[in-house]
Amino acid sequence: MYVHHVDGYRVELVPQPQLQQSDSSVSRKKLYFVNFGGYFPGNMTEFHDFTLVVAESAQQARALAKNKVSQQLLANAEQFHKDDLLEVDDCLQLDLLDGHQVVLHHDGQEQIISPDWKGYQPIP
Numbered sequence: 393m394y395v396h397h398v399d400g401y402r403v404e405l406v407p408q409p410q411l412q413q414s415d416s417s418v419s420r421k422k423l424y425f426v427n428f429g430g431y432f433p434g435n436m437t438e439f440h441d442f443t444l445v446v447a448e449s450a451q452q453a454r455a456l457a458k459n460k461v462s463q464q465l466l467a468n469a470e471q472f473h474k475d476d477l478l479e480v481d482d483c484l485q486l487d488l489l490d491g492h493q494v495v496l497h498h499d500g501q502e503q504i505i506s507p508d509w510k511g512y513q514p515i516p
Contacts, residue, residue, distance in 0.1 A: 397503035398423060399446040399456075401496040408493050419496040421446045426457035430469025440475065441466050444505055446496060 395403050401419060427442040443460045447453035458472075466472060 393506070393508045395444065395503065395505070397499075397501045398444045398496075398505070400498060400500045400502060401446045402499050402501065404495045404497065405492040406495050408491055419446070419498055421448050421496055422453075423494050423496060424450065424453035424457070426453060426461070427475045428458065428461045428466060428472065429475045430466040430472040432469055439466060439469065 397403060401421070401423075403423065424445050424447055425442065426445065427440060429438045429440050431438055441461045441464060443457050443464075445453050445456040445460065447456055462469075462472065
């Protein structure tokens, strides 16, 4: 899945040395991946859903993500819980894309987040 927009922000990958912190078009917000799980009445299987959100903190990301996810696949789930929270910006800078950094530019556009894979896909 190619992610180009999240929550009205254009997602761009740039080599770290090229990013100018003084660039006023670059948002100080960060991109978060949040994975949730929940159970439905009469079913022992745990169901999962995930989303990407742009937020100022992990706490705000959890709240925004829970709102999104609870209105989609996990609507009406019981024992709704957060399985994982990753600040994607930090992960990408460390090793995921070999020195590339996530940069967010607010432009108001949206993208439907829909995976183009099936099965277990670990996030390094």
